[in-house]
Amino acid sequence: MRNYLLLTPGPLSTSQTVREAMLQDWCTWDKDYNGGIVTPIRKGLLAIAGLDENEYTDVLLQGSGTYCVEATIGAAVKPTDKLLILANGAYGKRMAQIAGYYHIDHVLVSLHETELITGEVARRALEENPGITHLSMVHSETTTGLLNPIEEVAEVIRGKGITFIVDAMSSFGGVPIDMKKLDIDFLVSSANKCIQGVPGFGFIIAKREKLMACKGVARSLSLDIYDQWETMEKGGGKWRFTSPTHVVRAFYQAMKELNEEGGIVARYERYKKNHRTLVDGMRAQGFKTLLPDASQGPIITSFLYPHAGFDFNAFYAALKQKGFVIYPGKISDADTFRIGNIGDVFPEDMEKLLEAIRNTDYK
Ligand SMILES: *Cc1c(COP(=O)(O)O)cnc(C)c1O
Numbered sequence: 001m002r003n004y005l006l007l008t009p010g011p012l013s014t015s016q017t018v019r020e021a022m023l024q025d026w027c028t029w030d031k032d033y034n035g036g037i038v039t040p041i042r043k044g045l046l047a048i049a050g051l052d053e054n055e056y057t058d059v060l061l062q063g064s065g066t067y068c069v070e071a072t073i074g075a076a077v078k079p080t081d082k083l084l085i086l087a088n089g090a091y092g093k094r095m096a097q098i099a100g101y102y103h104i105d106h107v108l109v110s111l112h113e114t115e116l117i118t119g120e121v122a123r124r125a126l127e128e129n130p131g132i133t134h135l136s137m138v139h140s141e142t143t144t145g146l147l148n149p150i151e152e153v154a155e156v157i158r159g160k161g162i163t164f165i166v167d168a169m170s171s172f173g174g175v176p177i178d179m180k181k182l183d184i185d186f187l188v189s190s191a192n193k194c195i196q197g198v199p200g201f202g203f204i205i206a207k208r209e210k211l212m213a214c215k216g217v218a219r220s221l222s223l224d225i226y227d228q229w230e231t232m233e234k235g236g237g238k239w240r241f242t243s244p245t246h247v248v249r250a251f252y253q254a255m256k257e258l259n260e261e262g263g264i265v266a267r268y269e270r271y272k273k274n275h276r277t278l279v280d281g282m283r284a285q286g287f288k289t290l291l292p293d294a295s296q297g298p299i300i301t302s303f304l305y306p307h308a309g310f311d312f313n314a315f316y317a318a319l320k321q322k323g324f325v326i327y328p329g330k331i332s333d334a335d336t337f338r339i340g341n342i343g344d345v346f347p348e349d350m351e352k353l354l355e356a357i358r359n360t361d362y363k
Pocket residue numbers: 009010064065066067069091138140141142167168169170190
């Protein structure tokens with residue numbers, strides 16, 4: 001049934017059962033959809049995040065992950081606020097691009113792509129830039145595969161009244177995140193990453209009180225997360241505009257499969273095992289990772305080209321022929337390619353990939 005295994009950061013390889021869940025049509029006005037699928041998803045997201053419904057809430061939004069990041073920034077940051085963006089990759093920088101479109105007063109601290117956003121980085125940025133009301137950053141920077149220590153940043157801003165926005169797009173569901181302990185106000189993720197659904201919508205988990213404060217702030221109707229939330233709350237799972245029904249149904253199945261696997265911790269263990277198998281095997285074949293192990297996350301790994309004359313396109317095509325789709329690199333100052341560890345992918349798949357690479361003429 002599979003054309004090839006996607007070893008990419010999303011869309012990624014989904015299970016047969018997730019794909020089969022899309023074989024029925026649903027009416028967006030009907031309770032079978034709103035009450036039977038959408039509402040359980042909203043409750044389920046809070047449950048897997050370990051959050052209390054009285055204190056936290058969530059909202060689903062059409063579009064890819066970027067739509068949700070934009071919607072969150074556009075609804076949470078008022079014209080009188082000042083946003084600090086700590087970035088070390090393309091997704092962090094994209095937040096500054098969003099802030100620019102919205103004419104939001106913002107400061108972008110852009111680190112090198114292999115440098116971690118530590119507590120020290122946050123402390124210095126806050127010292128140098130008075131008046132910060134909001135701080136946003138990426139947890140798992142998919143550009144490189146680096147996992148930022150959001151715990152350290154959370155510690156630095158604790159008690160300072162700064163609203164904390166985390167793009168956990170490629171980590172939520174695959175890496176444990178204690179949103180309450182870290183006092184994260186808005187966490188953004190999407191259907192087609194670690195929950196292992198298909199692309200088409202994203203979601204925002206927020207402190208109830210912070211989401212309420214978004215009322216009337218959004219500068220975009222379709223990206224107004226407060227309005228979207230209000231309709232979902234009052235309408236028992238209703239979306240304001242046409243929702244991606246098949247995608248949402250697939251996500252419902254994907255969440256069920258996440259729970260059957262044992263939840264986020266079990267999935268994290270599998271991703272770590274995929275990653276370990278991949279990295280050990282690649283190193284045994286002479287490949288080097290871009291990042292040191294200390295800053296590397298379990299989601300996706302960047303590998304340096306093995307030699308100057310390395311032909312990535314030929315390597316890519318040869319692996320695709322053998323059933324594996326990998327990913328090009330995304331950084332500016334080193335030649336890299338990336339291999340994802342997430343999706344319906346297991347250590348045995350990584351072993352098969354390593355075997356395929358061994359039998360590929362890339363030297
Ligand atoms: C995937 C991803 C996004 C969203 O990208 P889209 O292409 O809009 O889905 C945002 N941030 C990170 C860290 C991501 O990995």
